Amino acid sequence: MSSEDLSNVRASEAVHARAAAFARELNLPADASRAQLMAALAASRIVAPSLRTALDDTRDLEDVLIALPSGGLKVPPKVGWRATVPQIPSRKPRYHIRVRAVFCADDDGTNGATITKNQVLELLKVVSTLYFHAGLTFALSAAMPLTNTMINQDFTVPTGLDMTVEDPPPMTAAETNVSFDKHNAERTAWARNYPGELVIFFRRGTKLEWNKTASVWEVRAASFAFSGPEHEFVAMGQGSPPEVNLLAHESGHYFHLNHTFNTLVTLTAAESKQYPNWETSAADRAAGLKILRERLAEGIRTYIDDQNHPADQGLEVLNGDGLIDTPPDPAPPIFRYGFANQCDTHSITVDVNLASGPRSYTVVAPHDIIMSYFFRCAGLKRYSESQIDVVRTSLEQATFTGTVKTTGGAVLPILSRHHLIAPxxxxxxxxxxxxxxxxxxxxxxxxxxxxxxxxxx
Ligand SMILES: [Zn+2]
Structure with a gap:
C-alpha cells in the first residue's frame, strides 16, 4: 500500500469514527446509513459541540458525512473514501476568449518563429487552468504565419549608424522607445483587423547588444515579452516551447493588471553596473544587499513617519498595484543579492527607526502571484480576487477608461476588452x-x- 493510500485509510477511519460517535449521540443504529445521519444532523444543530475533541478534525460535520458512502456506517473505512475538496466555483458567466496565434517573421522571411500550432494548443490549455477561477477559457481560433518586419521586430535600427563604438551606444533609449511606439502602433492596427480575437504575436523583437570580442553592436532577439492595456495584442517571444507562466503574466497586463511590485527596492543603473555579479560574487552581493536593505527600511520609514501611514501598514509602501489582496511585493533584486537566487523562499527582515521607536519588518517573495516577477519560480500560481475583478471589468466594459503614457512619450487610450466577449x-x-x-x-x-x-x- 502506498503512503498516499495509507493516509487515505487513516482519513477515512477518522471520518468513520466521527460519524459513529455522532450516531451514538443521536441514538441511531450502529450501521446508520448516510441518509439517516444527514436527516438527524439536519434535525439537530446541537450535535457538533457534543463530539469529543479528539474526533474533531476542525472540518464541518457536514463535510465528514459527505465523505461517508451512501451505505453509511456499515461500510468499513477504506481507500477511496477521501472527501474531495470542494471546488471553488469559477466566476460567472464564463467567457471564451478566441485566440489568434501569429507566427511572425521579417519581410524577407528570415528571423521566423518556429513554434508549432500544437504547442500553442497545449499552451492555451494550461493557461486556461490558471484563469479558471477568473472564468476565462482560451481557445485557438486561428494560427497563421505573418511576414512583417515592423511586427516581428520591436524597433528599427537605422542604416549608416557607427556600430563599432561602445559608448555612447548607436541609439539612445529615447530613440529606441520612439521607434518601439511606431512598431506597436503597426501591431495594434494589424490586430484590429481581427475584432473579437486576442492576437498573440510570437515575434523576434529587437535588442542591441555589445559584442566584446568582436567590438561591435549586434542586433539580437529581444529577451522579453510584453503587453498592456494600451495594446491590442500580446507580444510573446519566439522561444520554443512558449512559456505558460509568461503568457499568464503578459495576458494579465492585456487584461489591465499591473505588476504587484514597484521600483522602491531596486538598484540604480549605476549601482547595478558597480555590483553586477550577484550570482557569483559574495562581495557584490554584500554591497548590493546593504543598499537594498537601506532602501527598504528608509522607504518604510518615509511612508509611516513622513506620509502619516499607520506603522502596522508599513509594508504597504511596496504595494505596486494598489490592490488590497495582493501581498507586499519587494521584487526580485533583494532576494538575488540576499541569497544569490531570486527564487529563494527565505524572508528578509529590516529594522526601521520610526519616530515611535524601532520596529522590524519582514518581507517574503510572493511566488504564487502571477503578476509578480516571481512567476517563473516553482509552485502554484494564482490571480487574486481583486485581480480577477480587474480582468473581468476589462472584459465587461465597452468604453475606454483612461490613458497611459508610453516610455516613448505617446499617450494612448486604455482599451476595452469588451469586443472579446461581445456576441x-x-x-x-x-x-x-x-x-x-x-x-x-x-x-x-x-x-x-x-x-x-x-x-x-
Ligand atoms: Zn510584466
Missing part, C-alpha cells in the same frame, strides 16, 4: 460595429414587414 462584431469603415444576434434581426424584420416597411437592408 459578434464586423468591421465597417475601420470601426467595429456590433452585429445583433440573429433572432433579434428576424424579429426586427417581422416587425418591419408588419408595419409595411419591407425587409429593410
Amino acid at each position: 459578434k462584431y464586423k468591421m465597417d469603415g475601420g470601426n467595429q460595429v456590433a452585429v445583433p444576434p440573429k433572432f433579434l434581426t428576424r424579429a426586427a424584420q417581422r416587425l418591419r414587414s408588419l408595419i409595411g416597411l419591407g425587409r429593410g437592408r
Whole structure:
C-alpha cells in the first residue's frame, strides 16, 4: 500500500469514527446509513459541540458525512473514501476568449518563429487552468504565419549608424522607445483587423547588444515579452516551447493588471553596473544587499513617519498595484543579492527607526502571484480576487477608461476588452460595429414587414 493510500485509510477511519460517535449521540443504529445521519444532523444543530475533541478534525460535520458512502456506517473505512475538496466555483458567466496565434517573421522571411500550432494548443490549455477561477477559457481560433518586419521586430535600427563604438551606444533609449511606439502602433492596427480575437504575436523583437570580442553592436532577439492595456495584442517571444507562466503574466497586463511590485527596492543603473555579479560574487552581493536593505527600511520609514501611514501598514509602501489582496511585493533584486537566487523562499527582515521607536519588518517573495516577477519560480500560481475583478471589468466594459503614457512619450487610450466577449462584431469603415444576434434581426424584420416597411437592408 502506498503512503498516499495509507493516509487515505487513516482519513477515512477518522471520518468513520466521527460519524459513529455522532450516531451514538443521536441514538441511531450502529450501521446508520448516510441518509439517516444527514436527516438527524439536519434535525439537530446541537450535535457538533457534543463530539469529543479528539474526533474533531476542525472540518464541518457536514463535510465528514459527505465523505461517508451512501451505505453509511456499515461500510468499513477504506481507500477511496477521501472527501474531495470542494471546488471553488469559477466566476460567472464564463467567457471564451478566441485566440489568434501569429507566427511572425521579417519581410524577407528570415528571423521566423518556429513554434508549432500544437504547442500553442497545449499552451492555451494550461493557461486556461490558471484563469479558471477568473472564468476565462482560451481557445485557438486561428494560427497563421505573418511576414512583417515592423511586427516581428520591436524597433528599427537605422542604416549608416557607427556600430563599432561602445559608448555612447548607436541609439539612445529615447530613440529606441520612439521607434518601439511606431512598431506597436503597426501591431495594434494589424490586430484590429481581427475584432473579437486576442492576437498573440510570437515575434523576434529587437535588442542591441555589445559584442566584446568582436567590438561591435549586434542586433539580437529581444529577451522579453510584453503587453498592456494600451495594446491590442500580446507580444510573446519566439522561444520554443512558449512559456505558460509568461503568457499568464503578459495576458494579465492585456487584461489591465499591473505588476504587484514597484521600483522602491531596486538598484540604480549605476549601482547595478558597480555590483553586477550577484550570482557569483559574495562581495557584490554584500554591497548590493546593504543598499537594498537601506532602501527598504528608509522607504518604510518615509511612508509611516513622513506620509502619516499607520506603522502596522508599513509594508504597504511596496504595494505596486494598489490592490488590497495582493501581498507586499519587494521584487526580485533583494532576494538575488540576499541569497544569490531570486527564487529563494527565505524572508528578509529590516529594522526601521520610526519616530515611535524601532520596529522590524519582514518581507517574503510572493511566488504564487502571477503578476509578480516571481512567476517563473516553482509552485502554484494564482490571480487574486481583486485581480480577477480587474480582468473581468476589462472584459465587461465597452468604453475606454483612461490613458497611459508610453516610455516613448505617446499617450494612448486604455482599451476595452469588451469586443472579446461581445456576441459578434464586423468591421465597417475601420470601426467595429456590433452585429445583433440573429433572432433579434428576424424579429426586427417581422416587425418591419408588419408595419409595411419591407425587409429593410
Ligand atoms: Zn510584466
